[in-house]
Amino acid sequence: MTDAAVVEDEIEPKSSKLPLILGLVFLLVGGGGGFFAAWSGLILGGESEVVEVEAPKEEGAPExxxxxxxxxxxxxxxxxxxxxxxxxxxxxxxxxxxxxxxxxxxxxxxxxxxxxxxxxxxxxxxxxxxxxxxxxxxxxxxxxxxxxxxxxxxxxxxxxx
CATH class of the missing domain: 3.30.479.30 (Band 7 domain)
Structure with missing residues (x-):
């Protein structure tokens, strides 16, 4: 009986690496999505669009x-x-x-x-x-x-x- 107890302790079931792989995939997808959202201006305000308006030239404005x-x-x-x-x-x-x-x-x-x-x-x-x-x-x-x-x-x- 002592041999059977030792064999059971040594043989443990292998843990699955599926949660680790899924975690890494979700981390990469989330990081890429966050980068794109910040870069495109969807979050954090981004850069406002600059519209150039030509000022009307006044008559008699000095050159x-x-x-x-x-x-x-x-x-x-x-x-x-x-x-x-x-x-x-x-x-x-x-x-x-x-x-x-x-x-x-x-x-x-x-x-x-x-x-x-x-x-x-x-x-x-x-x-x-x-x-x-x-x-x-x-x-x-x-x-x-x-x-x-x-x-x-x-x-x-x-x-x-």
């Missing part, structure tokens, strides 16, 4: 013209790591003021050249300095022209070498 400035090359002090600053920009001007601004371009170049020569080399190398420099240069250009004539200064090239 904008970009007036290029001649490139300016500034020699930096010997104490700085770089030798030169190359600066190129465009002025955003209302279409009705283009001829007025072009008439004073030499004065604008002179003001910018003087400002760029007067700033410190450390001010130029600071990564956040470009925004401040741009604002300072725009203010000086608007003093030479007028705030109504020049709307913005767009820096096209600012290279230290």
């Amino acid at each position: 904008v013209v970009f007036v290029p400035l001649d490139p300016i090359t500034v020699s930096l002090p010997q104490s700085s790591a770089q030798d030169h600053l190359i600066f190129r920009a465009h002025l955003e001007v209302g279409a009705q003021h283009v001829s007025d601004v072009e008439a004073v371009l030499p004065r604008v170049i002179d003001v910018l050249n003087g400002y760029l020569r007067a700033i410190d080399a450390q001010d130029i190398t600071n990564p956040s300095a470009l925004t401040r420099l741009r604002a300072q240069m725009l203010r000086r250009v608007q003093v030479v022209t007028s705030p109504e004539q020049v709307k913005d200064l767009l820096i096209m090239e600012f290279v230290l070498n």
Whole structure:
């Protein structure tokens, strides 16, 4: 009787792997369905459809013209790591003021050249300095022209070498 008890303990019925396989299949199907629902926007809001509407053009709305400035090359002090600053920009001007601004371009170049020569080399190398420099240069250009004539200064090239 002891041999029969030992044989019964050793022979246990094999458990079925069907629940494990079904669980994995349902997991994959559910995950794929959830991904598709989130990706297509059925759940979590998704991206709203962007409709581009062309604004009606007002009669007399000012057109904008970009007036290029001649490139300016500034020699930096010997104490700085770089030798030169190359600066190129465009002025955003209302279409009705283009001829007025072009008439004073030499004065604008002179003001910018003087400002760029007067700033410190450390001010130029600071990564956040470009925004401040741009604002300072725009203010000086608007003093030479007028705030109504020049709307913005767009820096096209600012290279230290």
